[in-house]
Amino acid sequence: MKNERKKDTPEQFPSVVNLLAESYNPHVRCGAAMALGLACAGTGNREAIAVLEPMLNDAVNYVRQGVLIASALICIQHTEATCPKVKMFREHYMKVISDKHDDIMAKFGAILAHGILDAGGRNVTVSLLTRSGQTDTMSVVGLLVFTQFWYWFPFSLFLSLAFSPTCLVTLNQDLKMPNVDYISNAPPSVFAYPPALVDKKEEKKEKVETAILSTTAKQKKRDLEKKGEKTDEPTAMETDLDEKKTTNATTTTTVDDDTKSKKDIDDKDKATSIEKKDDSTVPSNKKEKEPDSEILHNPTRVVKAQQRLLSLPKGSRYQTIKDITHAGIILVKDTQTNEPETLVELAKAGGPTKEEDLPEPPPPEPFEYRDE
Numbered sequence: 001m002k003n004e005r006k007k008d009t010p011e012q013f014p015s016v017v018n019l020l021a022e023s024y025n026p027h028v029r030c031g032a033a034m035a036l037g038l039a040c041a042g043t044g045n046r047e048a049i050a051v052l053e054p055m056l057n058d059a060v061n062y063v064r065q066g067v068l069i070a071s072a073l074i075c076i077q078h079t080e081a082t083c084p085k086v087k088m089f090r091e092h093y094m095k096v097i098s099d100k101h102d103d104i105m106a107k108f109g110a111i112l113a114h115g116i117l118d119a120g121g122r123n124v125t126v127s128l129l130t131r132s133g134q135t136d137t138m139s140v141v142g143l144l145v146f147t148q149f150w151y152w153f154p155f156s157l158f159l160s161l162a163f164s165p166t167c168l169v170t171l172n173q174d175l176k177m178p179n180v181d182y183i184s185n186a187p188p189s190v191f192a193y194p195p196a197l198v199d200k201k202e203e204k205k206e207k208v209e210t211a212i213l214s215t216t217a218k219q220k221k222r223d224l225e226k227k228g229e230k231t232d233e234p235t236a237m238e239t240d241l242d243e244k245k246t247t248n249a250t251t252t253t254t255v256d257d258d259t260k261s262k263k264d265i266d267d268k269d270k271a272t273s274i275e276k277k278d279d280s281t282v283p284s285n286k287k288e289k290e291p292d293s294e295i296l297h298n299p300t301r302v303v304k305a306q307q308r309l310l311s312l313p314k315g316s317r318y319q320t321i322k323d324i325t326h327a328g329i330i331l332v333k334d335t336q337t338n339e340p341e342t343l344v345e346l347a348k349a350g351g352p353t354k355e356e357d358l359p360e361p362p363p364p365e366p367f368e369y370r371d372e
Contacts (some may be wrong), residue, residue: 017035
C-alpha cells in the first residue's frame with residue numbers, strides 16, 4: 001500500500017503545546033509560544049490565541065517578547081470580523097511600545113509584532129506552504145534564521161523570506177492583464193484594510209490667574225501705613241469692589257428691557273416648535289445596509305480566508321483555466337475573440353525617475369591641505 005500523505009492540521013497543535021505553555025521553565029514557555037506562532041501563522045486560530053493571551057503578562061521579559069511576536073504571526077491579515085482579538089493585540093502592542101518603564105526586550109518584541117501585522121502594506125502573509133500544498137523551502141529557511149534574532153538582531157530581517165503576496169492577477173494568452181471583474185461573496189468590511197492610526201491631540205491647559213484675598217490686601221495696606229508710606233491709589237481689591245458695584249447698578253436697569261424682549265422671543269419659539277413637530281414626523285435617514293458581496297477588479301488584493309468566496313460573474317467574457325479560488329496568478333481564456341479586448345492601464349511607478357543628461361558640475365578650485 002502506498003503511504004498517503006497526511007493533511008496539514010495546525011488546529012491540533014495548540015492542544016499539544018498547551019501544557020508546555022504552563023511550564024515553570026521560562027525558556028520552555030517562550031519556545032512553546034514561538035512554536036504556536038510558526039505552526040498557526042496566518043490562521044487566526046482561536047485556540048492558539050487562548051493559549052497565548054494569559055502569557056502576555058508573564059513575569060519574564062523574553063517570554064513576553066516571544067508571545068508578542070507569536071500573536072502577530074497568527075493574526076496577520078485578520079480583521080475583527082475574522083479574529084475578534086486583533087484589536088486587543090494592536091492596542092497592547094502600542095501600550096508596550098509607548099510605556100517608558102517597560103523592558104527593552106518586550107518593547108523590541110512589540111515593535112516586531114506591530115510590523116508583522118502591517119507587513120508589506122498589509123498585502124502579504126506568512127505561510128510555510130505553497131499554493132499547491134507543498135513545503136515552501138524559502139519560507140522555512142527564512143523563519144529558521146528569523147528565530148535566531150536573540151543572538152544577533154539583524155537576523156529578524158530574514159522573516160521577509162517567509163512572506164507571500166495575497167493577490168489575484170489574471171493574465172491572457174499574451175500575458176497581459178485584461179479588465180476582469182470578480183465577485184467576493186462576503187461583506188466588504190470583513191476583509192477590508194484596518195483603519196489608519198489617528199494621533200491623539202493633547203489639550204493645552206490654560207493658566208488660571210491666582211486669586212488675591214481681601215486679607216492680603218488689607219495686610220499690605222497696614223504694612224505701608226506702618227512704614228509711613230501712605231498711598232492715595234486704591235488697592236486691587238478695592239478696585240474690584242467698585243467695579244462690582246457699578247456692574248450691579250447697570251444690570252438692574254437692563255432687567256426690565258430683557259424681560260420684555262424675552263416675552264417676544266418666547267412667542268416666536270412657540271410658533272417655531274409647532275413647525276418642528278411636523279418635521280419630526282418624517283423618518284430620519286438610517287445607515288445603509290452593507291451589501292452581502294463585493295465586486296473586485298483585476299488585479300486585486302485577496303486574503304487567504306477570502307479565496308474560497310471568490311467567483312466569476314454570470315456571463316463573464318473570460319474563463320479561468322485553473323480554479324479561481326487558488327488565487328495568485330491565473331491564466332484566463334477569452335470566449336469572445338471577435339470583439340476588441342480592453343486591458344488594464346499600467347500606472348506609473350512612484351519614486352525617482354531617470355534624470356535628463358545635464359552638464360557635469362565644475363571641479364572644485366585648487367587648494368592646499370595643511371595637517372596641523
